[in-house]
Amino acid sequence: MRTTFFLAIFLGFAGVLAAGHFVPWGAHVRLPSQTRVIANGGRAERFVIRLPADRIDVAGAKTAGLRAAAAVGASALAPQLTPEPLLVEHFKIRDAAGNVIGLAARHWSADAHASGTAWSLMIPSRGALLLTAPAEPRAALDTALHTAGYNAGTAWNGDVKVAFAPEGTDAAVVAGGSDEFAGLAGKYSETWTITGVTDGGELHGTIEIDTVTRHGT
Amino acid sequence: MRYLVVATLGLLIGAAFACVVIYYNPLIAKAASAQPDVADRALHYSLPSEVLGFELGEQVVPPGTPKHDGLLWEETIERTAMLSLVLDDAHDKPTAIASRMLAVSPRTDFVLSGVRVNDYWLLTIPGEGTLFLRAEANVWPFIKETLPVWYLGRPWKGPAEYSPTAGPGEHGEALVVGATGRFAGLEGTAIEKYRLTDLDPAARSVAATGEIDFKLGASQVAKSE
Numbered sequence: 001m002r003t004t005f006f007l008a009i010f011l012g013f014a015g016v017l018a019a020g021h022f023v024p025w026g027a028h029v030r031l032p033s034q035t036r037v038i039a040n041g042g043r044a045e046r047f048v049i050r051l052p053a054d055r056i057d058v059a060g061a062k063t064a065g066l067r068a069a070a071a072v073g074a075s076a077l078a079p080q081l082t083p084e085p086l087l088v089e090h091f092k093i094r095d096a097a098g099n100v101i102g103l104a105a106r107h108w109s110a111d112a113h114a115s116g117t118a119w120s121l122m123i124p125s126r127g128a129l130l131l132t133a134p135a136e137p138r139a140a141l142d143t144a145l146h147t148a149g150y151n152a153g154t155a156w157n158g159d160v161k162v163a164f165a166p167e168g169t170d171a172a173v174v175a176g177g178s179d180e181f182a183g184l185a186g187k188y189s190e191t192w193t194i195t196g197v198t199d200g201g202e203l204h205g206t207i208e209i210d211t212v213t214r215h216g217t
Numbered sequence: 218m219r220y221l222v223v224a225t226l227g228l229l230i231g232a233a234f235a236c237v238v239i240y241y242n243p244l245i246a247k248a249a250s251a252q253p254d255v256a257d258r259a260l261h262y263s264l265p266s267e268v269l270g271f272e273l274g275e276q277v278v279p280p281g282t283p284k285h286d287g288l289l290w291e292e293t294i295e296r297t298a299m300l301s302l303v304l305d306d307a308h309d310k311p312t313a314i315a316s317r318m319l320a321v322s323p324r325t326d327f328v329l330s331g332v333r334v335n336d337y338w339l340l341t342i343p344g345e346g347t348l349f350l351r352a353e354a355n356v357w358p359f360i361k362e363t364l365p366v367w368y369l370g371r372p373w374k375g376p377a378e379y380s381p382t383a384g385p386g387e388h389g390e391a392l393v394v395g396a397t398g399r400f401a402g403l404e405g406t407a408i409e410k411y412r413l414t415d416l417d418p419a420a421r422s423v424a425a426t427g428e429i430d431f432k433l434g435a436s437q438v439a440k441s442e
Contacts, residue, residue: 001219001220001223004220004223004224004227005223005224005226005227006227007224007227008223008224008225008226008227008228008230008231009227009228009230009231009234010231011227011228011231012227012228012229012230012231012232012233012234012235013231013232013234013235013238014231014235015228015231015232015235016231016232016235016236016239017235017238017239017328020235020239020326020327020328021326021327021328021329024323025321025325025326025327025332026296026321026322026323026324026325026333027323028293028296028320028321028323029292029293030293031293056270056272056288056299057269057270057272057301059269059270059301059314077269077303077311077314078303078311080310080311080312081303081311081312081313081314081343084343084344086314086341086343088269088301088314088316088341090270090299090301090316092288092289092291092294099291099293100291100293100294101293101294102293102294102297103289103294103297103299103318105299105301105316105318105339107314107316107339107341107347107397109341109343109346109347109397109398111343111344113344113345113398113399114342114343114344114345114346114347114397114398114399115397115398116346116347116396116397116398116401117397118339118341118347118349118396118397120316120318120337120339120349122297122318122320122335122337123293124293124294124296124297124320124321124335125293128318128335128337128351130349130394130396132347132396132397132401135397175349175394175396176349176394178335178337178351178385
């Protein structure tokens with residue numbers, strides 16, 4: 001009886017410690033990567049954002065245009081932060097098959113000294129990617145929509161495609177990464193396809209981010 | 218039957234003893250944190266007053282937290298969080314905006330390294346540019362002191378200070394990459410510290426002030442060219 005008791009204590013003690021050490025407490029559900037190998041080396045992967053479903057929140061200067069002014073969940077920034085156009089957007093991101101796989105933050109600023117766009121994509125089971133590009137012109141999406149017949153305050157349907165980072169440009173780059181993305185370098189393109197705007201200014205459409213990466217380039 | 222009762226009792230006592238060992242485990246308390254070095258720059262924040270947005274994945278919402286329809290419910294992101302906040306300079310002037318994406322790290326180990334969280338920052342200072350920070354934080358010291366207050370009604374011994382940054386740098390610091398503006402091409406390190414100033418057991422909420430210290434320099438690639 002005594003032997004059983006002490007053996008059970010040892011097993012309980014060792015079992016909990018083993019669980020604390022060996023159980024993958026921090027593991028995330030991973031879906032198969034929708035990557036494809038491309039000619040002459042490297043791999044291509046598309047990330048997709050569906051609007052408005054995948055927009056988490058946004059903060060920015062009203063001068064940044066429709067995306068800052070009319071988005072649901074928009075936060076106003078302190079006046080000290082917005083003498084120049086600044087837009088911070090947060091999204092869920094999907095793979096090419098449409099499954100939500102991670103989160104993304106996009107920072108855009110168009111001031112004279114520090115203009116640029118930076119994306120951070122985090123896929124919990126795989127790591128994070130940093131993408132950078134020159135900033136698109138101020139209110140570029142608004143301009144394209146107005147050209148296509150959109151008027152503020154009224155609903156609009158159509159099909160407008162705006163390449164914020166056009167395919168083939170050398171300036172839109174994969175600038176860093178972690179874990180599975182560590183050591184990757186390459187290019188990306190970013191295309192916004194807007195198929196509708198509600199009378200409140202909410203955007204409907206998709207954002208496609210196409211990356212082409214290889215190790216150590 | 219008596220053997221079964223004795224064995225069950227023994228297992229429970231052994232498991233409880235192991236939990237006590239984990240709770241007081243000095244390895245995972247020490248496995249925190251880089252020591253602050255001389256920083257080029259320090260930015261401060263205050264929670265919750267400077268939070269612009271905060272979303273917590275469904276699986277990491279503390280039990281008992283008032284329910285709301287969370288956005289991060291998909292199984293691939295249910296153990297993540299997204300936080301955006303304003304940061305101030307030394308004169309408390311709003312200076313930067315940061316997006317933080319957090320995910321429980323696969324390196325979490327209750328015996329050797331603590332509860333690890335991958336913490337990715339995108340931080341923009343208007344007029345200067347954007348930085349990308351990659352940090353691994355050990356949040357075990359925070360959890361260890363907070364949960365008994367929230368769930369067991371134990372008195373809080375705060376305010377308490379934490380230095381959660383535990384990697385991935387060589388000396389336990391976060392790694393920084395310049396993304397745009399004058400930061401493009403720069404690399405460096407960063408350390409975060411925060412001071413918990415209030416705990417609300419009913420709302421499962423906290424108030425804190427925090428600081429992120431950076432040190433930036435030319436990238437190693439640029440130097441070798």
